[in-house]
Amino acid sequence: MKKLFFLCVAGIAFTLGTIGIFVPFLPTTGFYLLTSFCLLRSSEKHYNQFVQSKYYQSYVVDLLINKNISTKGMVRMFLLMGVVFALPIVIVSAAWLKWMLFGIYLAHVIGLTWYFKFHPKKKVVVKRVFSDKA
Known part of the structure; x- marks a missing residue:
């Protein structure tokens, strides 16, 4: 359940961040940072891979x-x-x-x-x- 929640939030944040490239009032960087945060929290494998890079x-x-x-x-x-x-x-x-x-x-x-x-x-x-x- 937690994994699904973080993946959904990451998808929404990525979509808003990408739209923010073209729309001036949406903060692209903030949404992309939220996307990476949620993706890292959704999978222990990806988190460990990132931390050990x-x-x-x-x-x-x-x-x-x-x-x-x-x-x-x-x-x-x-x-x-x-x-x-x-x-x-x-x-x-x-x-x-x-x-x-x-x-x-x-x-x-x-x-x-x-x-x-x-x-x-x-x-x-x-x-x-x-x-x-x-």
């Missing part, structure tokens, strides 16, 4: 949970963020908005540097999504 292990577990990032990786991350923030800074004409965007970028650099390099690492307990069948 090399991309999940390198980008989620290694980076966000274990906080293993090299200085070169951080510099590359901040350069890419700089490009993303520089585009609106160049386009916008209001000086106060340029300074605000620069301040937000600087806050990201300071906050992420503190988080990845100085924030204490926690022992993370992996929680099982699927319970053992009784």
Whole structure:
């Protein structure tokens, strides 16, 4: 029953997300994220396959949970963020908005540097999504 519910919600979310590509007021990304969430919850096999994939292990577990990032990786991350923030800074004409965007970028650099390099690492307990069948 639970599997069927998640599959139905995933189908509806995928349909709405696809319609959202063409209709401006529907949030495509949100519906696609809901689709992936529901599909992963509908099948233990797919969940385990996703969690054990090399991309999940390198980008989620290694980076966000274990906080293993090299200085070169951080510099590359901040350069890419700089490009993303520089585009609106160049386009916008209001000086106060340029300074605000620069301040937000600087806050990201300071906050992420503190988080990845100085924030204490926690022992993370992996929680099982699927319970053992009784």
